[in-house]
Amino acid sequence: MQAIVLVGGEGTRLRPLTFGTPKPMVPIMNVPFLARTLERLYEAGIRDVILPAGYMPQAITEYFGDGSRLGMKITYVIEDEPLGTAGAIKNVEQHITGPFFVLNGDVLTSLDLQAMIDFHKQKGGLGVLHLITVEDPSAFGCVVHDENGRISQFVEKPPKGSEPTNDVNAGTYLLDPKVLEMIPPGRNVSIERETFPKVLADGHTLYAYTTNDYWIDLGRPEHYLSAHRDILTGAMPLRLEPGISGPGAAAVRNNPNLVAPLFIGEDVSIDPHAKIGPNVVLGDRCSIGANAQLTDSVLWDNVTVEEGARMDEAIVASGARIGASARIGRGSVLGHDVVIEPGAIVPEGGRVGPAAPISA
Numbered sequence: 001m002q003a004i005v006l007v008g009g010e011g012t013r014l015r016p017l018t019f020g021t022p023k024p025m026v027p028i029m030n031v032p033f034l035a036r037t038l039e040r041l042y043e044a045g046i047r048d049v050i051l052p053a054g055y056m057p058q059a060i061t062e063y064f065g066d067g068s069r070l071g072m073k074i075t076y077v078i079e080d081e082p083l084g085t086a087g088a089i090k091n092v093e094q095h096i097t098g099p100f101f102v103l104n105g106d107v108l109t110s111l112d113l114q115a116m117i118d119f120h121k122q123k124g125g126l127g128v129l130h131l132i133t134v135e136d137p138s139a140f141g142c143v144v145h146d147e148n149g150r151i152s153q154f155v156e157k158p159p160k161g162s163e164p165t166n167d168v169n170a171g172t173y174l175l176d177p178k179v180l181e182m183i184p185p186g187r188n189v190s191i192e193r194e195t196f197p198k199v200l201a202d203g204h205t206l207y208a209y210t211t212n213d214y215w216i217d218l219g220r221p222e223h224y225l226s227a228h229r230d231i232l233t234g235a236m237p238l239r240l241e242p243g244i245s246g247p248g249a250a251a252v253r254n255n256p257n258l259v260a261p262l263f264i265g266e267d268v269s270i271d272p273h274a275k276i277g278p279n280v281v282l283g284d285r286c287s288i289g290a291n292a293q294l295t296d297s298v299l300w301d302n303v304t305v306e307e308g309a310r311m312d313e314a315i316v317a318s319g320a321r322i323g324a325s326a327r328i329g330r331g332s333v334l335g336h337d338v339v340i341e342p343g344a345i346v347p348e349g350g351r352v353g354p355a356a357p358i359s360a
């Protein structure tokens, strides 16, 4: 079985983080998210992965290479212009040899891919879509189906109040190669808005595989933070030690000012009078000064927080420096190498970072 992981989106909703890092390389517990996805594919026995990329592809190709380090074969196909979710699949057609998975590159889930293969074998049809039931479906693709799972309609991002169902497309598909014939080549095509409706209109069948797995689309800062909180608290299973985890955990375990759950990267320096936690992730080589206070936040590598600075529900990209006594308002997102002056105040929901992509 092969898998296509869609990794060409620009990650606009995660800016300014994605001005320096393409969305699939944004770290989850300090490891690029795409590495987690590839691990999951490996565990399901999938070794042949195709990555249609376009935005900052070199950050992806340099990290994963040909995939041999992971025991996989990775084929990259770079788009000059974004081809959309189906156009990207059509563009890798020459590499596809049989039924294949398609994964949105920004979904964190505990879905069992093998169970989905079994479901497809049992049901038949041109494909199976993983669905999840959510309270507010307006931000997603609604998928209407009967009790046998047979899909009758797709409504992408319906206006609030007009959603036909709470079951949404969860971004994992298992498709028959026949679907490729229904995607026009050479232009931008959306699988959700164009291809799936066409498959139904042509008289073919698609099935819904609805589960109550853990599932989150990481594409927004608040979801990115929730995903970390869920991993730290164990709501999303990721084989972490409970409490204080990570390669730097042993060195700080006796510090009474640390409140679990926490994840501590390598070579982190924490002043004994810093207050950290709960739900904080510190990347490698972070440095936290005396009386700094950090709660519910994710810091990437090489972030310096000087004495007395405070943050809550913040995301801080690599290399940033938070000056002494600065206040980082709740929900703020600070981009790569940002410097916050001592005593400065970043308002709630602040976005600080470069105004355009920086080279990867």
Ligand code: GDD
Pocket: 006, 007, 008, 009, 010, 023, 052, 053, 054, 079, 081, 082, 083, 084, 085, 088, 103, 104, 105, 106, 107, 139, 140, 141, 142, 156, 168, 169, 170, 171, 192, 217, 219
């Ligand atoms: N190669 C390539 N080219 N990849 C792309 C392109 C493109 O032009 N456009 C988007 N992608 C990738 C993104 O990087 C992401 O991994 C995936 O396709 C989905 O794109 P998003 O931009 O994240 O879509 P969304 O979150 O608004 O909606 C999609 O996901 C929801 C579930 O998370 C849709 O599939 C919805 O129906 C679904 O509910």
Ligand code: MG
Pocket: 104, 106, 217, 218, 219
């Ligand atoms: Mg998304």
